[in-house]
Every structure is written in structure tokens, then in C-alpha cells.
Amino acid sequence: MTDEVRPAPALRAGPQASSTALLRVRGLQVWLPAPRGAWLQALHGVDLDLDRGESLALVGESGSGKTMTALALMGLLPQGARMSGQIELDGQPLQTLDDTAWCALRGRRMAMVFQEPLTALNPLQPILAQVMEPIQVHRLAPDRTATRARAMELLEQVGLESRMAAAYPHQLSGGQRQRALIATALAAAPDLLIADEPTTALDARLRVQMLALLQSLVADRGMGLLLISHDLALTARRVQRLAVLYGGRLMEQGPAAELLERPRHPYTQALWAARPRLGAGRDQPLHPLPGSVPALGQTGAGCPFAPRCPLAQPRCGEQPPAWDGGLACWEVGP
């Protein structure tokens, strides 16, 4: 490691830092502008906590609000979007930061790995230069030689051979590109890494390798990892905690092993049951969940899952259940 050249982070919260969660999100709400002055609410109050050395997967289907959550955390919401709620990194509120402060923070304290490595990487620059850039921008190494050495070290850490350093993105395979992208995200040694998992860009085997790599980095560096994923089957066994989003609301969250073995929310249960099991044979019963995921702005006043929920009662459609920190459900109460 080259920690000696890393200046003291500007936002480190002092001696009590260890008792403060790395990331604390409370009541995050996001509205997106719609035609004719209307607003569509994308997030209806999301709470998240993440510690150092911990991995949390935010799981949800299309339109559940997982990418919107990640963008809000990174200060990258689309133009015109409105946001309320609290986001704290090491106890420091982020929602009040101006653009300059955000730029100092992004890439430095928190970094994001985007879904599609080919669009996130610069096609005209060799990989090495792209890994060196954040180190230079945030002045994390004394000179070019040290910057280069650090970038080479990062490439090695993500499992890219040194001869790949001079390669351009198009010369790499999908998995190698994803590794290169992770190296650029790690270049400034962020405390929080947000990885938006590719939906179709990578195959299962490569994604498993990527998750293993991210997990080892979490363990080695004491980084916090927030993984945005649409695929429970692959993710659930490879992170410590899961948070399940649906229609812009948290349905359930908790230790991944617990949610896998004893899902409480009817939506989590339905998601688990909907996956066919390998080895259960050709005639295994299938449990399709009727209906489809609500479009943005199409959720009613109550629980967004109510129209598809086998347990739904009239009140479920009228008023959203309260979030008790682990569950939001009228019927499966604490």
C-alpha cells in the first residue's frame, strides 16, 4: 500500500469516527420532473446504513429506485430532480454540499463503478492513464513516477497483468474492462464504493469473479461497498447485508443469510419462490408472481407491492406501512 502519500482526508470525522457509520441515509426522497409541471416520486423515504468493511446489496427490479438511490448518494441526480432527506458520510451531511465540495468528494471519498464498462472508460486512452487520472486529480502521489507505480499496483490488485496497462479498452474482454473500471474507482482509495451491477454486460461466471474481487477489496481496505443489483440469486450469498427495494420503498433489509433463509416480506418471499431451482427437475413447480413491476409514478397511495401481494388487505392499498428498520409490511408486522 502507498498510504503514506495519501493526505489526511478533509472530511474525516475525528476521533469518534469509529463509532459513526460510514454511510447513514435517512428518509431519502427523490422527485423527477414530468411534463406539464408534474412531479414523479422515484424514492419515498429510503433509510440505509453501511459500515466500513461491510457490503450491502441494494436489490430491486427495474424501476424500484436502486439506481436513483446510487445517483442521489453520489450527488449525480438528473438535472431538475428534487431531493429531501439526510445523507451522511462519516457524520458529515452531504445534501447541503455545493458543486465544488462534491467534486472534491467524488472519486476521492466515494467512487462509483458503472454498469457498462465500455461507456465508462475512455476509448482513446490506454488503461494505465485512466487509472492514473484520479490519483493526479486528487493529488494523492508526489510525482508522476509514484502515480504510475500506484496505478500499476492497482491493476495488479484487480487481477490485470502488467502488459494490459498499455492496452486500450477495445483490446480488452468484458471482464478485463470491468476490472480496469474497478481499478480507476479504487485509484483514490475511496471509503465508499458504489457498484451498479451490470444487468446483461457480464455473464454469471464473470460477475461472480467480480463480486469476489470487490469482497476481497472490502476486507483488505476496510472500504464500504454498496452493490446495486437486480439479480438476487447471484448476489445474495456474496454480500453481508441485503436491502430489498420495490416501487421506490424499502420492503425488507437485514443480514443476507437471514433474508435468504427466512424472508419475511411477501415480496422477498415471492422473489425467492419465483426462481426455478437447479436440480429440482423438469417438472418442478413454478411460482410465477402475477402482474408486473409498477412504472415510475404508477404506485398508489399504499404499499407499492399491494396490487401483487397475496396477503394484501384493503388498508395495504390505502396507506404505506411504516418502515421499522427491517421491514415495511402491514400484514407481517413485528
Place this chain on the structure above:
Amino acid sequence: MSPVDPAASAPGPGVPVLEAEALGQRYNGRDVLRQVSFSLRPGESLGVIGESGAGKSTLARLLMALERPASGVVRWAGEDVQALSATQRRLRRTQVQMVFQDPYSSLDPRWRVGRSVMEPLQLLRMSPQARQERLSAVLAAVQLEPDAALRFPHQFSGGQRQRLAIARALVTRPALIVADEPLSALDVSVQAQILSLLRDLQRREGISLVLISHDLPAVEVLCDQALVLRDGQVVEQGSAATVLGDPRHPYTQSLLAALA
């Protein structure tokens, strides 16, 4: 050549609905597919497993006769598709239909979906009334309301659009459907709906399926045979139960390990 009754070109008993014999393809002097052989009897289904770049979609295009192979033969109901005249091949197409990953690719956004679903019927001599009846029947088969026909593609959810694409593939009563990753663009909660629908269609209508997928549990649910492709080569082939339950090749084992 006059339009034919689809039953006339349906394979007789015992004739494979689809055969590939030493099938190979080259792009720019590079082999992208080599020596693929299999045979599907009526009602039998094959899962083609592999990661991106393995040659799965190339194989699909060859099986659909959308490309001419560099080597080998594709037979629909015993007939070499390259030996058919263009007209004959168009007519035989009513027997071999395709479902794509993105249902938008088979639905014209400017057309009411009923028109898109009925379009393949133009290959057959049918009265307007018979066409309408067939449309209602396939919409019912994919569990959509009859009035769905009057709406436009954007008025449907992703899962409903995939049902419509399947309805379009079914409308000519094909003996075989080639489905290229039909689940992977869908939400997890909706995938099981389509999976269940495809299994019902196999059972009810005896349709053969070539399922191109990296979703191994889906292959287990839908297929009798499985074929594992890597870099254009078949690394393992056999009954789906054996390939997925007791894989011999380390590559197949590694694909299965990723899901464990």
C-alpha cells in the same frame, strides 16, 4: 408455388423437426462456430448454454436460415434449408419461428399489436375471419385479454410484450420455436411467468424449443437436451439432466459453480 396448409409441411412422425450436422460459421476468416451437430424429434427441446461470444446467437441465425453456414447442414423437417428455393424457405418459415431477447424487435411500435401478431399469417392462405380467430386463440394461449390486440406496444409491460412476441411466434402453429435469451430482459418476478408459459406451450401444443440461454435453471425446466458452447466449440452435449446434474467438462462445472 401456392400458399400451403401449415399441416402439409409439418414433419411426419419420426422425422426430426430440426437437425444440425457439423455446422460451422466463419466471419472474416475466423471460426466463430465449429462442428455443431444435434437432432430434435417433434416435441423435443434443446438448451444452448454459453457465455457471451460463445457463438450462441450465430447458431440461432444459422438454425433460422438467416445466414448461410460456412460448413455443415441445417435441416427443417428433413429438408436442407440451403437447398430450398427462397419461396419454399419462406413458406417453411411458418414452421420455424423465433423469439428474441428484446420483445420490441418483433413488435412494430407504430402498429397495433394485433397486426404485428397476425403478420406471419400473410404467408398462409387464410380468410380474414380465420386470421381473427387465430389471433384470439394465440392471445388466449399467452394469457392476454382479447382487446390487447387493439393497443400499441408501449402500452404493455416488458413481460406482456414478451408474451406478445411469443404469440406472434405461435400464430402460424410452428413445430419449432428458437428463443434467444427470452428471459434475460425481464424482471425476476416476471421471468417465472414466461418460463411457466413456455413450459405449458410445450406440454399443450407439443412445440419443440431451442432455448438459447445462460440461465441454467431455465434450461433445466424447459429442455430435454443441452449443449454447452465455448468459443464456438461444443464442450459438452447430452441430456439436460446429465449436463446440468453431472457435468463432465470443467467449463460446465465452472458455469454451475457460479450459481451455487
